[in-house]
Amino acid sequence: MVYGDIHGCFEEFLQLRQKIGIQKGDIEISVGDFLNKGPYSIKVLQFLRKNSILAVRGNHEDKFIRYHFHQILHPKKNPMRLDTLEEQIYAQLSDEDIRYLQTLPLFIQKKKLTVVHAGVLPQTKLENLDKKMAAKIMRVRYVDDEGHFVPLDKVDIQRHFWWSDLYDGRYGFIVYGHQPFYAPRLDRFSIGIDTGGVYGNKLTAAIFGECIAQMEIVQVASKAYAQRRRPWIVADL
Numbered sequence: 001m002v003y004g005d006i007h008g009c010f011e012e013f014l015q016l017r018q019k020i021g022i023q024k025g026d027i028e029i030s031v032g033d034f035l036n037k038g039p040y041s042i043k044v045l046q047f048l049r050k051n052s053i054l055a056v057r058g059n060h061e062d063k064f065i066r067y068h069f070h071q072i073l074h075p076k077k078n079p080m081r082l083d084t085l086e087e088q089i090y091a092q093l094s095d096e097d098i099r100y101l102q103t104l105p106l107f108i109q110k111k112k113l114t115v116v117h118a119g120v121l122p123q124t125k126l127e128n129l130d131k132k133m134a135a136k137i138m139r140v141r142y143v144d145d146e147g148h149f150v151p152l153d154k155v156d157i158q159r160h161f162w163w164s165d166l167y168d169g170r171y172g173f174i175v176y177g178h179q180p181f182y183a184p185r186l187d188r189f190s191i192g193i194d195t196g197g198v199y200g201n202k203l204t205a206a207i208f209g210e211c212i213a214q215m216e217i218v219q220v221a222s223k224a225y226a227q228r229r230r231p232w233i234v235a236d237l
Contacts (some may be wrong), residue, residue: 001207002029005177007198008038012222031177032058032117037198037226057104058117059138112172119163122147164190173212200224
């Protein structure tokens, strides 16, 4: 089973696991962005570690990793800035927590299923990611008509495409998060399961049986811990 962006919503995460009825031996995977925005980021991180729940690196985990790197190199002139909540989270991260974040993979593949935080581009080669492409698969939403990454502040929905519109299925069925949808976005070769739990909508899990066609969606309602910075994208199943 794969969990959408948890963003520190620890109580809802526990409720979701209880609703699913987790059994010993179940494979659990987080799409990343389990840190930040919500109130219990450290609890979520420690729970994932303690219970051997797999996770890919989201852009929020990546931010803490990069910030820590700069702190080590030049602590008095760190070019990165954290907001108040991020500073509180960073102050609570132990050395072991940092090492854990640094080990998070950029993608996880299980048979014909691939979990990545945001998505892939037509030119993405998961088996050979450079630094720039690694950053893009943690952040991509829209692409242009040639499949190139479009920064969020440059998006024109009249001219640009959602990344999965151009995805050809070469990495199997992709499960991703990053962009909050009102309901999961299901395409031919992918599903987006960040349903804005931290914004007061729902925390979502996608459960897979022996084949992709047996996918089941399980959700729990969430409290609103953060303000919505942009409108929901509506993409019902």
